[in-house]
Amino acid sequence: MSEKEIFDKVVKILGPYVRNEAGLKDIEHKTNIVTDLQVNSSRLVDIILAMEDEFDIEIADEEADKVETVGAAVNLIKGKIG
């Protein structure tokens, strides 16, 4: 799977949780999920579960804690699916 495909799928997963919808327009790797997209931080748990389901991977708690930006999520997933 290409990085672009992973990126697009991550954006799709984030979609329903994003309160600042304008932030979705110029979303990029360095976009912060909580501060830029205004995702409720308690929902990061649900986003990680959705990523596990979508990419059929397991994400450990310590790995999940480091997912602050869209790029961090993409890189974590890319490393796991090889």
Place this chain on the structure above:
Amino acid sequence: MSDNRRVVVTGLGVITSNGHGIEEFTSALRNGKSGIRFISELQELNFACHVGGIPLATNEIFSKYFSAEALLAMNEAMRYAGIASIDAWKDAGLEVPELDDDNVHWDTGAIIGAGLGGMDTIGNLVVPKVNEKKVKRMGSTAVEQTMGSSVSAKIGGLLAIGNQLTSNSSACNTGTEAIIDAYYKIKHGYADKMLAGGVEGSSPYIWGGFDAMKVLNSSSNDSPEKASRPMSASSGGFIPGSGAGVLYLELLESAEKRGARIYAEIIGGALNCGGQRMGGSMTAPNSTSVQRCIKTAMGYAGIKSEDIDYINGHLTGTMADPREVNNWAKALDVSPDKFPYINSTKSLIGHCLGAAGSIESVGAILQLYNGFIHKSINCEDLHEEIKPYAASVVQQTIETDINILAKASFGFGDVNGCLIFKKWKK
């Protein structure tokens, strides 16, 4: 009790099986429209009762009221309660605040309760995940959807509530109790405005316990609209219903200052318990306590029996109906020919459990405000013990002025609530 702080109703919100919104619900009441339908899921699940009342609420309605993000963490009860609260808020002439508006309504509280609450979340999410040893897969939304205050907590955020925010629970008296407690709150000066009401979802996990108790009518599965039969000789139990009713209560001074439309004044409300003694039990009312509750409410309101024009009964369609009518007659101490008009809104929408008292209060206020009493359907064959009161049982909708009405609810735990509403006159 303080006489100088008067409490009026300035907003109403309702969603139930025969209507959503004041206009639809008023018309459904006036026409005696039943919301009871065949529910295939109940048949598939081997329930004895296959009919019930569920709002015709589609995802389209939900997405009009709530963002996609909010809906991810809102079960059925939270959705209905949110819709009725927002409707009551707007009906009172107020604007729903934006999420990024930091203006908190410090003078406004909310008491919105549920009878059984988020059983759908418990049954579909919490129990399976815990039993599968996959707690982590439960996600972040289980607590906010199952805590006792789930419905009021959501509303507090939607409407920026700044005074007390809580959920009460007293079984089938929940909705009535919420209104009475909110009324006291304003009357005694602790708040100027209160949202008050109750909600119940339609999950088979909620209704199953009642089916198991054999208190649901299972003999009318082929004719859903005839299944809810309060006061009838042929009634074999109640029909489960669902939805939410919410009232916006306001200090008279505040309502007059902003020129709000006033539906009715609350002039009295009483709550009590029969202690599960003197014939009362967990599931049956102590008649003495029912009569005391009604008489206490009348005493607080400063009215006499003959002042009551109309009773919106609890009247569920069980064998408790004749006992209830008898309790009203004893509490009012009137002969059958002087008995006020009486009807059962449950004949149209079934028993909405924790939402019943508030949905029925919304309906009662709409009748008082618009000058009619809706027909109580499916009681052509009045129960033998209710026959002496036949002239008072409203079987065809009548257009009539109501000055004062009494609304009562009774719940498991042997608890009672009685509200007295009065037509607003300057």
